[in-house]
Amino acid sequence: MEAVPNVPPMAAAGLPPEPSPRERLIEAATRLFCRYGINSVGIDAVIAAAGTAKTTLYKTFGSKDGLVEAVLEREGETWRRWFLAEIDGDGGSATERLARIGPALRRWFSRHEFYGCPFINAVGESDKADDRMRSLALAHKKIVLERIAALCAEAGVATPMETAHAIGLAMDGAIVAALVTRDAAVADTAGRVCAAILSAARVDARAPA
Known part of the structure; x- marks a missing residue:
C-alpha cells in the first residue's frame, strides 16, 4: 500500500491561512455595525457571526467599546488607503488629482455594500457628550484633510487647509x-462643488492684497 503523502500546511499549499479569532471578530463586527448600526448589534450577534466564544471577545478587546474602536481604526485605515490611491495612484498634477475626488466617491457610492461613513454613523449613534467617537472621527478626518491640503x-x-476643509464639507455632505x-x-455634484471651491481659492490667491 502506498504511503499517504503529508498534507502541506495551508501557507505552503498556497492557500490563505485561517484568520485569527481577532480578525474574525473585527470582520464580523464590521459587516454588522456598518449595515445595522453599532447600537442595534449586540455582542451575541457578533460572536455568532465570527464563530468565537464570548470570552475571546472580552479577552481580546475588553468590551464592546473596545471592539467598536478596533473596527473604526481598521475601517479608517482601509478607506484612507483606498481613497488616497484613487486620487494619487495615476499621478498627474495636483489639480488633476483633486479632480478625482468626485469619481472616487461615485465608485464608493455605487458599491452594493455602501453604508455611509462609519465615523459619521458612529458619532451620530453615540452619546453627544462622549468625545470618544468624535476623537476617532477627527483623527481620521485629519489625515484625509492634510493630504487634500x-x-x-x-x-x-494661498489658504490650503481652509480650502481642504471646504472640500471636506462637500465630501461629507455627499x-x-x-x-x-x-x-x-x-x-x-460633489465633484463640481470641489472644483468650484478650488477655482475660487486659486482666484483669491491671485487677487492683490
Missing part, C-alpha cells in the same frame, strides 16, 4: 446624501 498648496492655493438617497450621482 497638501494638494491644494501644490495647486497654488456621503450623507448618498446614504439617504441611494443615488451615486450625488458624487458628480
